[in-house]
Amino acid sequence: MRHYAPMARKIRCVTFDCYGTLIDWEGGIARALLAVPSLSGKPDLVRKLVARREEIEKGMIVSAPELAADDSPDERYESPPYRPYREILAESIDQAAQELDVPMAGCDPASVADSMPGWEPFADTRAALADIKKRFPIAILSNVEEEVIAESVRRIGVPFDLIVTAEKVGAYKPSPDHWYAAMHELEVDEEDLFHLAASPFHDLETATLLGIRCGYVNRSGHPLLPEAKPLFTVRDMAAAAARMRSYTPAPRIR
Secondary structure, three states: OOOOOOOOOOEOEEEEOOEOOOEOHHHHHHHHHHOOHHHOOOHHHHHHHHHHHHHHHHHHHOOOOOOOOOOOHHHHOOOOOOOOHHHHHHHHHHHHHHHHOOOOOOOOHHHHHOOHHHOOEOOOHHHHHHHHHOOOOEEEEEOOOHHHHHHHHHHHOOOOOEEEEHHHHOOOOOOOHHHHHHHHHHOOOHHHEEEEEOOHHHHHHHHHHHOOEEEEEOOOOOOOOOOOOOOEEEOOHHHHHHHHOOOOEOOOOO
């Protein structure tokens, strides 16, 4: 049964998706692919390849995405056995290229995936996080490995109170395991969290189904899924930070 968090509950922690919300996912993967000699100077082809790769990846990280809407998030988003995200990224690039007959001569897709730690934060990320952190503990929930997120956090330059990765929980969002792990580590309930993310598929629908308040950082214009009910939609993290000033922090955890 779905349940939605009451507005009056004070926030004990603000959680974030990382890639696409804090780190420029689309810019990072596009630059990596445009560095492939056969794709150099072909941004339209790269965009087509990236879009198809996204659809392929969904089937690789969710094994039961079409269950009835009244099933629990655990059943709705059952995860396949864990393997490093960079393997999934490389394999999805390779499959998309083969499907679309995109030339990848001289490129190992794994090298594109290995560039992830070097992808840069959005220009507004650091200041927005620092502003939010003045009032709330902050956490990252991400589908990548510990090694990758560590370098991304170094590039962001703002320390997080908690980092939960797919490597740590053995599952990928939209599975709810990241949120369960965060609640366990922080010793909080669903109503104590607020989640900010740019992905309706990976983040916002599951957060809503769990009863976690959320906000949509709509950087790319992806349409919301039916079950996703963010309390606000903004264009970037600067606007999200401004909206978060209207929410009340709970006493600092621990």
